[in-house]
Amino acid sequence: MEKKFSKVILPTALALTVSVSSAAYANPQSTPNGPYIEDNQNISLSSYMSNAELATKLQKLEASSNGKMKLEVAGYSNLAPDGYQTEADKGEPIYVAKFGDNDPNKKRILITAQIHGNEQIGAEAAIDIIQKLSSNGKEVEEILENVSIWIMPRINPEGADNQYEGKWYPTRYTHQTWLPENIGLPADTVAPWYYNSDGSERAQNNEGRVVYGIPGYDQNRDYNPNLDFRVENQDLSEVASFLNSQSTNNSKYGGFYVTAEARTVTSVFKEFQPDVYVDVHHRGFNTVSDEDNRSVPVQFAAVVADPYTDPFTGEQYEVDEDVLTLAKQVNALSALTLQKGQSHFGAVQKYPDVNLPGTALGAFALNDTSIMLIEIKGQSQTLGQKQAGMLKETVTQPLFAVFQGLADGSIYEVDTQVYDDIPEASNSISDPTSRN
Numbered sequence: 369m370e371k372k373f374s375k376v377i378l379p380t381a382l383a384l385t386v387s388v389s390s391a392a393y394a395n396p397q398s399t400p401n402g403p404y405i406e407d408n409q410n411i412s413l414s415s416y417m418s419n420a421e422l423a424t425k426l427q428k429l430e431a432s433s434n435g436k437m438k439l440e441v442a443g444y445s446n447l448a449p450d451g452y453q454t455e456a457d458k459g460e461p462i463y464v465a466k467f468g469d470n471d472p473n474k475k476r477i478l479i480t481a482q483i484h485g486n487e488q489i490g491a492e493a494a495i496d497i498i499q500k501l502s503s504n505g506k507e508v509e510e511i512l513e514n515v516s517i518w519i520m521p522r523i524n525p526e527g528a529d530n531q532y533e534g535k536w537y538p539t540r541y542t543h544q545t546w547l548p549e550n551i552g553l554p555a556d557t558v559a560p561w562y563y564n565s566d567g568s569e570r571a572q573n574n575e576g577r578v579v580y581g582i583p584g585y586d587q588n589r590d591y592n593p594n595l596d597f598r599v600e601n602q603d604l605s606e607v608a609s610f611l612n613s614q615s616t617n618n619s620k621y622g623g624f625y626v627t628a629e630a631r632t633v634t635s636v637f638k639e640f641q642p643d644v645y646v647d648v649h650h651r652g653f654n655t656v657s658d659e660d661n662r663s664v665p666v667q668f669a670a671v672v673a674d675p676y677t678d679p680f681t682g683e684q685y686e687v688d689e690d691v692l693t694l695a696k697q698v699n700a701l702s703a704l705t706l707q708k709g710q711s712h713f714g715a716v717q718k719y720p721d722v723n724l725p726g727t728a729l730g731a732f733a734l735n736d737t738s739i740m741l742i743e744i745k746g747q748s749q750t751l752g753q754k755q756a757g758m759l760k761e762t763v764t765q766p767l768f769a770v771f772q773g774l775a776d777g778s779i780y781e782v783d784t785q786v787y788d789d790i791p792e793a794s795n796s797i798s799d800p801t802s803r804n
């Protein structure tokens with residue numbers, strides 16, 4: 369996710385030298401709360417999972433779960449502009465690991481990760497969660513008796529496994545080309561604003577852009593509070609003029625559901641109707657405050673969208689009060705779980721205030737589901753695997769606490785004031801190499 373205000377440039381740095389190099393880190397970090405990245409460091413990403421490795425891992429976990437986990441292909445990434453024209457347009461499978469079914473008598477939680485392909489640790493944390501839920505033990509048993517948990521560990525497989533110049537080169541965006549005439553729109557119709565036409569990413573330390581050359585979308589702007597929105601079902605001339613105007617083709621409105629990835633996740637959401645939806649992201653770097661220079665490992669948010677009026681139908685969407693209350697309780701419990709004295713873990717903040725109805729979290733919150741945004745520190749290309757173990761824990765520990773809280777009902781006792789009191793985002797470090 370990105371901030372509504374672009375005053376501070378987030379360091380979604382993409383290393384020009386993403387490689388398996390094992391370059392020595394010349395200066396081991398000298399502060400207890402890093403790491404910050406020194407100049408000329410190469411980041412080791414070699415231990416990240418390819419799509420094939422992820423599939424193998426999930427299949428093994430299903431086999432060893434004693435029937436607790438059912439692995440399904442929910443859909444496929446999409447290489448065509450308008451859904452699957454042919455089998456050849458199908459890209460990579462998008463998996464959902466299901467613990468329990470959509471039983472309305474159970475609490476239901478949906479977790480997605482890697483909606484942005486360059487946000488790897490979310491997927492790894494998801495695998496850790498799946499592994500633990502697949503194992504035996506009283507804790508897991510009690511959770512799964514009362515809670516159904518569906519996990520989609522990698523919902524942007526194209527970006528996650530992108531290659532550039534023969535090397536693994538993960539990208540934020542999906543792979544897909546805007547060809548408006550193929551979906552009944554005039555050929556000169558302007559693309560949705562979240563289309564990345566040249567296939568490019570911000571370069572390391574925000575110095576220019578690297579063009580990898582495959583166009584695609586920011587999937588996390590392609591959702592719509594109207595979960596059934598499809599361009600082809602609308603008045604096409606109305607859609608064309610909406611897209612052709614800058615006053616409407618922007619982040620204040622829902623997306624166009626042009627990606628198969630967003631459609632797939634939404635179909636899972638509709639089938640499951642979760643009480644809670646969690647989406648795991650990566651962000652930049654910052655410290656707690658001028659006085660407290662602990663590096664913030666994670667930010668949370670219970671709200672990412674304002675009340676919304678569908679510009680095509682006039683239908684109104686808003687987050688119900690009880691839905692917001694549970695969202696705050698989920699986020700508050702997560703923040704509390706990470707408080708361990710004055711440790712790095714506890715240095716959590718709230719994600720900056722945003723209004724993004726085209727995000728998965730925004731669209732689903734406006735459809736009666738309590739949400740939690742988890743934003744892990746650092747982009748994969750900046751941190752590599754450094755601190756990966758700790759950062760995964762900032763996802764898995766809160767989520768297990770939420771599972772337990774939902775299972776025994778204790779989550780409904782959490783004071784929402786705890787959420788309101790989580791410190792606001794601050795002290796962004798725009799360039800991790802300069803430590804300022």
Ligand SMILES: [Zn+2]
Nearest residue numbers: 369484649650
């Ligand atoms: Zn993200």
